[in-house]
Amino acid sequence: MSFPHTPTLVELATEILRSATALQEELDKQNLPQPSFHPSGRRNYHDILFNPAALAARQNLIEASQTINRLATGGIDVLRGITNTDRTGVNVLRTLYDLDIPAAVPLDGSISIPDLAAKVGAHPIPLRRILRFAYTMRLFQEPLDQPDYVAHTPFSAEIPAYGPYLWLQLGSLTKLELAACHFTWAVKNWPACPLSKADPKGRDLWAILHEDDSEGKGMARFADGMKAAMQCMHGPNNRHFVVSFDWAGLGEGLVVDVGGGNGHNIVPVAQEFPKLSFVVQELAKNEGPFKELMGKVGLGEDRVRFQVHDFFKGQPEVEGVVKAYVLSRVLHDWDDKKCVEIMKPLLPGLKGGAKLLVVERVLPSRPGDIPVHQEAPLRAMDLLMYASLQGGCERSRDDFERLFHEVDAGLEIRGLRVLPGSEFFAIEVSL
Template sequence: MAYQNPSLTGLAEEILKGATTLQEELSKHDLPQPSFVPDGRRNYHDVYLNPVAMDARARLIEAAQTMYTLALGPADALRTIATTERMRVNVLRTIHELGIADAVPANGDISIDDLAAKVGTHPIPLRRVLRLAYTMRVFQEPAGKPDFVAHTPLSALIPAASPWLWLQLADVSQMQASGWQLPWALRNWPRIPLNKSDAAERDFWTIIQQDEPEGRGMSLFTSAMSSYIQMMHGSNSMQVLRGFDWAGLGEGVIVDVGGGSGHISLPVAREFPQLRFVVQDLVKNEGSANELIKAAGLDQDDKVRFQPHDFFTPQPESQVVPKAYLLSRVLHDWPDEDCVRILTHLLPGMKRGAKLFLVERVMPSRPGEVPLHQEEQLRVLDLMMYSILGGCERSRDDWERLLRRADLGLGVRTIAAMPGSEFSAITCEILATQVL
């Protein structure tokens, strides 16, 4: 893509404009302003449906990141990518693995010596790690209290994000190691980089289930996905609630294929009582799913129930034809051939009228469709899916081609971008053949 060459002062004006509009919109609706107060704003879930605020925020981020890159210059920008960003990840991994964020009082501070004793480290290297963390706005030294540490909003969020950070940063997941194998992967397509990273050349799912003690790998993975959605969408999954025409389905059953512990189905079931949900996933998720379903009070009358099922096998013969199959962030984990296998088992129900609801990312087809900072995140996730699982993120054309591979009559009916999210709600149907 060709880059514009804005002036520094022009970017500064754009930053001021975006910041002013965002600040005014937050004030207008009596919402908290961004700050580094530990219990301050953690996300922008409360403005997702405010297009003025969200557009101002996007323009502010875009202009600020462009300004930052230009002000650094090419030499310092490359050095930052190769050294600073790598060490920032290592520091975050250290903070997470040692439980440092849990050991710092939520509403107070602690001396570094006492913190070192709590987490079982020596205070001298811990000080060095924390001093870099301070520059990342992760933790802070309280005013007038040298050698003490307190939370910022970033560090305060780490305990809640722990399952997702475990997935991203722990040795067992091999996520970091597989990224180093991308040069090898480009020469050995379609081999998956993760297999190269593992001495036994195992796939991700085997590693997670075999290496995590006490067989907790899959439940930890499900918790990671749930915590990621909480950070992205909030606890009520507002985007999923609004992304599909749930009310228009009438009464019936929704089958949540590969639904983990039901973290997507539960809020939808509460909002649309005419629908019943069957959450399908591997048997290892049954215990955690049933706990969540019971805690939500949705275990009565089969309002939500868990059904052990492998989506690479046919749907149970006893399963009623559902109003819709829901696959939330499932297909991007798999290459096209495996996605076709998954979809093939849903076709009998779809040919009898069931819809297919996908929660997936839709990649831009050409440069400039989305702001650069948003496209960067999408491209990062695309390479992450490839390096870990052999999967990929897909454009609309890619989704259309994939669906036609499963059945020539299967296609996309609508794609609705989810406000404030990198995901879209994709409604699919059998379009070209007569429903039986």
């Protein structure tokens, strides 16, 4: 047997110094803030998404740092960390979110723990213990000159922006964290998904969102969660979607966003490419959020229209010449059979010359094909899809090629590129 080369501690430390120096120099070159735990410090790296040198330095720094940490920690302590520290961290984050601690702590100041406890309706003794653990995660901190006071770090200040996705992942309604407790049962009961064991009624995430939200906002909150996840990764303007495909090359015509939620993906594209008009096809529950968003960004029906549509019920007629169909983060929700059902009705348009533009994660074909710190979140999402949805999964390029050929033997991948600083790939498909 042969295994990948393991760098020495000194080799890794050298790479850390080289990459850290390169990243620091790139940030200085652009007059961008350096990372810091100060409350006003850097919250994210959206401002370097289109700087290849800075992105590469950051990725190399993360990979070398995580590798040397694992090697220096050792096997048994890594297992202890996963079992105790990591698991506790998830529950502490949920508590901070549920109690709305980030909003109760001033962004530009501090608050005493007793005052904070009174503000959020908690007891100060357990809250203090929870916060002291949160400090080790760099979520909030105690000012040096104010014992028993709480202030933000740049990381805790980001929690509200990520909140809709935290609701989806950690909330009691969706039961997703509980689903992960049933992997052992599920691998023995394939193709049942773990969530069907966690839910008393044996349902998956879609059924729970449709049936159990007493306010009738389950799907709207799901769309908000997807929007928050993408914006926290790529920035609030969804610039990644603009550069994902050659939109200008489509010329003048119509883009149909199939299963497009509230339309947040195509807003920056519509703003930048005035020759294109758009139809967002979604279930009726998303029409209200769609209209609200379009009102905010000032896009009228002459540019973006909403069409009530269930993508398992064929493709309805649309007014205009369709230049492209978009499926953004749709296919990973479904097994191959369902994906074929979604794409088959698009074939008449594709045979007329339209393109299929797919945005999805693309798994490496083999472990080690990409850096571990990049592969880990992809594998985590694959397991999340497995845990929550019957047949949900992430796919490799080979998987996508087989899937597209099931739709039509002539359907081929014409282009595949990772979006800047992202887990997602832009896949261009045509006949």
